[in-house]
Amino acid sequence: MIVLAATPIGNLGDASRRLVEALENAELIVAEDTRTAVQLMRALGVENRPALVALHEHNERQKAAELVERARATDVLVLTDAGMPAISDPGYVLVEAAIAADVAVTALPGPSAVLTALVLSGLPTDRFVFEGFLPRSGRATALRALAAEPRTLVFFESPHRIGAALADARDAFGPERRAAVCRELTKKFEEVARGSLAELAERFSDGARGEIVLVVAGAPAGASADPDAALADVLGRVATGERLKDAAAAVAAATGLGRRELYEAALAARRP
DSSP: OEEEEOBOSSOGGGOOHHHHHHHHHOSEEEESSHHHHHHHHHHTTOOOOOEEEEOOTTTHHHHHHHHHHHTTTSOEEEEOSSBOTTSSSTTHHHHHHHHHTTOOEEEEOOOOHHHHHHHHHTSOOSSEEEEEEOOSSSHHHHHHTTTTOOSEEEEEEOTTTHHHHHHHHHHHHOTTOEEEEEESTTSTTOEEEEEEHHHHHHHTTTOOOSOEEEEEOOOOTTOOOOHHHHHHHHHHHHHTTOOHHHHHHHHHHHHOOOHHHHHHHHHHHHOO
């Protein structure tokens, strides 16, 4: 079968007994970076020397079918550099292929940067949505589309882009929206900075070090979307090549505003 194994996101003490046993008994390990997998085994005192196959975003589709066939004969242990495979890391394509081929898939649960940041943020945990990494281009547009989302939002962001991302979030959600920047989770210099988006944007304007998870409060109950911001979002999407009809529908779904009204407003704005 395919075995997805969660690995420590920082502190090696978070490695589960099941993970160590799986590493000790594995005949084949598929890893995002095989060097990282070897370092993990050494750090955990695992002396097993299984076959190693690299699986990353550039080769997962090419490797998936072969690995699924190998999983018919032996367990294929899947690791990423940190956390659970398939969560903003390689693994989903392989799982999809395994299910289609009727090959069993299981998981060894463990550390999660998403859940760790969520519970440390001090923001509501009863309902949340994970958005993965913010896009490198079109980030402001992507955030504006989430302005009316009532659930707590969780994002991954790189240390050198966190300042700009917080500024875009401040502009999209409003300066008083509560948020938390969770940095270096489970590591020696773990930090959770809580405050308004305006405060955090100023604090991290020059970036930060380490792995970062950004948690943002959802839109308050009864909050209304800004029609001008929604129209700007529609026009921005159209400028990048999206059809006006599709752009209006997407923004309407995200903001609760009327699709027809957004469509007609965009048409009027585009007239000379």
